Amino acid sequence: MTTRPENIHLITYDEDPSVHRDTSEELSFFHNVFSGNMEAIHKNCDEHRFMDSSGVGVLSSNPLTNIKYHMVVTAAIITRGCIQNGLESERAFRMSDYYIRRLDNATTLEKVEEIHNNMVLDFTGKMRLIKHKRGISRPVTKCLDYIYAHIYDRLTLNDLAEYTNVSSSYLSRQFNKEIGIPISDYIRERKIEISEELLRDTDESILDIACRLSFASQSHFIQAFKTTVGITPKKYRQQNSVKKWN
Structure with a gap:
């Protein structure tokens, strides 16, 4: 029977007698994610704080379902806070969707914790890069923005220098100094990052992914992927695919 609005005050909420923990720790955790504090988040994960049920609301009588619900809440807060x-925004929502899809397939508490920790470290790492980016020069900032917006294109140093209105030698030198790696390595790593998403979440062939990301050839893509990730694209898909594609 549906509760009438005028009777809403008659509902009792005392099925769970436990007292919720103070929100200060939770707020500190989210602040550390949003500020890119990798050290604090690593410490939080190492101490298994997410799995500590003391002072945490009971959302389901099933322990596995309960912890999954809590992770979905965490993902929603982190996604919007990072935005x-x-x-x-689109990148944040895609990250959230990916981890929640992985969560849906988790069958143990240990697997849920692993997915949760990977998620919070991933978001925190992205936020750390953003905070770092705010302290770099305008040409390098424009270069990073252009790379992100055109990651599927074939990107050259000359194109980037022309867009940022500086010489290629200056841009190359400043990028390496401020970001810590050469432009070509940064572009390759971002392309490989996108390819990992495609390998996990789609049934696109390795050749199609290589072409989509403007690698010179399939063999070039496989070599770059193995150099960056440590295994071949085929092996990565076998180990990480959310859905076992036919």
């Missing part, structure tokens, strides 16, 4: 703090 408010500078993470590109």
